[in-house]
Amino acid sequence: MYNFEFERPSTVEDAVRALAGDEAQALGGGQTLIPTLKQRLAMPSKLVSLTGIDSIRGVCVADDGAVCVGGATTHATVAREAAAAYPALAALAGQIGDPAVRNRGTIGGSLANNDPSACYPAAALGSGATIVTNAREIAADDYFQGMFETALEEGEIITEVRFPVPQAASYQKFDQPASRFALVGVFVARFAEGVRVAVTGASAEGVFRWHEAEAALAKNFAADALKGLSLSADGMIGDMHGTPEYRAHLAGVLAARAVAAA
Amino acid sequence: MPKDGGIGASTKRREDIRFLTGTGNYTDDINIRGQAYVHFLRSDVAHGRIKGIDTAEAEKMPGVVRIFTGADFEGVGGIPCGWQVTDRHGAPMQEPAHPVLAQGKVRHVGDPIAAVVAESREQARDAAEAIEVDIEDLPAVIDMKAALEDDAPKVHDDLSSNLCFDWGFVEENREAVDKAIKEAHHVTTLELINQRMVANPMEPRVVVGDYKRANDESTLYTTSQNPHVIRLLMGAFVLGIPEHKLRVVAPDVGGGFGSKIFHYAEEAFCTFAARKLARPVKWTCTRSEAFMTDAHGRDHVTKIELALDKDGKFLAIRTDTHANMGAYLSTFAPSVPTWLHGTLMAGNYTTPLIYVNVKAVFTNTVPVDAYRGAGRPEATFQLERVIDKAAREMEIDPVELRRKNFVREFPYATPVAVEYDTGDYDATLDRLLEMIDRDGFAARRAEAAKRGKLRGLGINCYIEACGIAPSNLVGQLGARAGLYESATVRVNATGSISVFTGSHSHGQGHETSFAQVMSEMIGIPAEQIDIVHGDTANSPMGMGTYGSRSIAVGGSAMVRATEKIIGKARKIAAHLMEAAEGDIEFKDGQFTVAGTDKAVAWGDVCLAAYVPHNYPLEELEPGLEETAFYDPANFTYPAGAYAAEVEVDPETGKVTVCGFAAADDFGNVINPMIVEGQVHGGLAQGIGQALLEGCVYDESGQLISGSYMDYAMPRADDFPAFRVDHSCATPCTHNPLGVKGCGEAGAIGSPPAIVNAVVDALQGGGIDVTHIDMPLSPGRVWQAIQGAN
């Protein structure tokens, strides 16, 4: 690690101010950022911890029924507190990493990082969530912009993520054997107005919606409806854990399993 | 009735109290006043010529004490290799120089180029980043077969090629084997890879070098499985420090699995730098660094042929193996694919003709050396896989095919130079079959099929040679050391005992099980006995812990020393009771005179030895301390039968281990609980190899499995509850405890069981797959299924 300044403000306004400085960076649970710093792959001059801001922590249900998760809420808290209102989301959070990771890692950190193998992006895109920041509201469809790329501006803080609650949903994660991130993960959500299918882990572009599957499932929400559909291996990730073809194939298998489990 | 102490009792491990309460003393816990820290600048290319190293800017950075490069080690010895193999044509292996810091060239990612010693770890690292290294990239050789091509780049310019040796064993059998295979009724051929492994002990390596100018003494604290061996290798071959001026301490060590046997450059560096700077120098390896500097394991590419007659009798075995040595020869590297591998190719079977050919190859990768089982897992894997394939080809039940060929008469001289002293392979196989309900398998398979899963059962046997090893024999085979063990038993004046053993314990539980043996022999509570290890200043000599040798060799040395103690104590007791020595009996800590009620307690005899007022001083020295060196007469041969039951998800390729059973013959067992623990750990590593682990380089020599993000370590939830049994014991015939050793069995016997089971599952589902290379990751299994369809 290189040396850096450290601040732990208690309001979003103070955090935004602290982040305005050159080379300042937000720190959520540190589960991604701290290992990066330890490897000296990043050199922020200042870390601004968001863990002291009570207003962006916790889970609540809005008047319209949406589940609202504060940007600095840990995975463990979501697993516990969203279980009644949005079981598929809670189950997803409960499968991230191990207890230590879940007790520190936050939804804001995960979505800001947008790792192509992360789980939360599938939930956000699959649910059609709204990412709320200190400055604006961003629809999930506009938010994810490729591997480790998002719509966030420099210094912008995710303060809340608003999840519309579907009639039925399920996240099926197939573990990468070493990291146990998603080798492929598929989030399926059925709403009155349609079905959303989000695939993570598979594409080099990060999380994406499988529109063909959505259309088929909108007509018939059954695993059988996906028979004959397949994703192209083009643009899929290929590495020591699986070929692009394998990932494309897994997405189909997991989508069917998610529909069956939803 | 289970015993509550002594031999055969499942005594709880005394060392666990300190480990579980955080009061262990590991090398990283050792901090010496005035200590400086070293950071190694390591090569990030696999092969390159060093054109220049500019340390000028770095020298000026805060906290820098001194920067060392290869030039500082001109005239200093290199890291030695402890075993010389002679090739098929009678020539010695090619043995390259291995400098402490790179000289001229870097040969693998992680090769140290420079070492920065600074006041703090971070300052050392900062300065290392400021060093400018000019490296001319050279093409790297990673693939072994490519490395042997005529125009391949050479890892070592001064060697004639990348071939370290071409070993034939038994060379005289070569033609007879060829002929037998040519003429056989059936020959089964299998090509397979035993993949490269990273040992990954929980504690990464740590080194502290210290130097006392006052008496010119160096002390090295290091994470080692064998401090005496390090003292010998480093003192004699690298730094030229005589033993009496060099102390090596390996305190609590958090696992080794082979990777901490070897003498590493960082040990020599810290000892050297401490002398140069006259201050302690410490290095703590990071996990990322461990991946590219700890010696790796396995990495064999093999073709095996098994010739059978029409009844399934094994007639001959021929193997052709390429074994990766990596960029340099690690301490015992040449012995692993040769003597620890070729000598086990007979397995549990009576195959009369065997020929093993091994080509050891240099590549631009981390050196490869012994890893739990070392050579024996490689032998077992290929043999037990090819037998399974043969059974399928010849439509013979795989269990029956093995039984047809079992060795049943002991001692049995194999055609590969070793003599099994004892064993009963039917007994362990029978026991295994009782444990796994083979008859019920068909129903379990049918039930799994209803859930869309393919269920498979894999069974195999294994044998290993442990209790390493008779010194005169290994000397003939190229070892540059003896493989005896020593122990000093120091009885204190009040009867308590300190045993100083050369067998280091780093997870094996010696402090408990060795004390149980002592308690049994002397008849005093184990609490009065301490087992001390890990310091060359204490134990007379030690060849260390590997090859499941501790209880068989180190324990035997302790028994021999204790026999001397009891012999002397008997004389003292005879004097105290005014009886003839021949009439003295010793039981449960009491000396008695046969046929009388005269008795004297152990403690009184000990006191008399140290307060010799009433003592036969003319005949006997005071004091009660004895040392013994024990050199084993033969290897020991643990053996057994293992079974895995798995389910394959044909949609995803994922393998789930539903059941695993191990029936082992370890001879006599000192502490059944510890033995079970050793087997569980071995199984975790063996099944981990079969399903999860694998070290992968890309073509340019970058290590792409360089962290736990990509190197899949097994976790508890990857396994079912293991069922293990060691009731079928045939005690070793040549050591005093009748023990064989249990440390490696699990890792040796389990990989073929898993792969056999997965192949069985696929075959059972009508998918014609005959082999999949490890690790059987979901992606690979799925790929194999696609290939078959």
Ligand SMILES: Cc1cc2nc3c(=O)[nH]c(=O)nc-3n(C[C@H](O)[C@H](O)[C@H](O)COP(=O)(O)OP(=O)(O)OC[C@H]3O[C@@H](n4cnc5c(N)ncnc54)[C@H](O)[C@@H]3O)c2cc1C
């Ligand atoms: C062992 C391990 C296993 C894991 N397994 C999984 C898994 O299975 N699935 C999975 O999805 N993830 C997994 N993760 C990642 C984990 O979920 C991380 O917690 C998450 O990716 C980052 O969250 P964080 O709060 O720790 O962010 P940090 O590491 O603190 O920050 C990450 C990035 O986000 C920025 N940031 C943080 N908070 C905010 C905010 N509120 N607004 C804007 N920017 C912000 C930071 O500046 C930084 O750039 C794993 C991590 C580990 C260490």
